[in-house]
Amino acid sequence: MAQLELAYAVRSYSSGTLGRAINNARNHHWIADDPGGDEIGAGELFLSGISACAVNMIERIAGEEEIPLDWMDVGVEAYRDPNAAPGERTVYDDIKIHLQMWGVSDSDGDSLVDIWKRR
Secondary structure: OOOOOOOOOEEEEEOOOOOEEEEEEOOEEEEEEOOOOOOOEHHHHHHHHHHHHHHHHHHHHHHHOOOOOOEEEEEEEEEOOOOOOHHHOOOOOEEEEEEEEEOOOHHHHHHHHHHHHHO
16 A cells, blocks of 8 residues: 555544534634534534535636636535434435536536546
């Protein structure tokens, strides 16, 4: 197996308040709460990582492929079964990713999404 190179390292630790974690990446710190808390939830942060990754990757791919891309908007929604047992409520039963692009033709947009999905 090839030698792997560390891509990212993050940490989360107890805050002293039940349902609240302190998070760290490089020199950045933020709070993540359980659902219903005052701060952004861990699930929201997880989904925002997916949407941010999609924007950044597709913009980079557009540059590599010399496809003009003026603007992107990516939304991610996660769904759960409201009737699931309490221990299974942390599982997402469905995740939908909505991608909108401006400045590209439909075929170029489809091509960018196809390349992104393969990576």
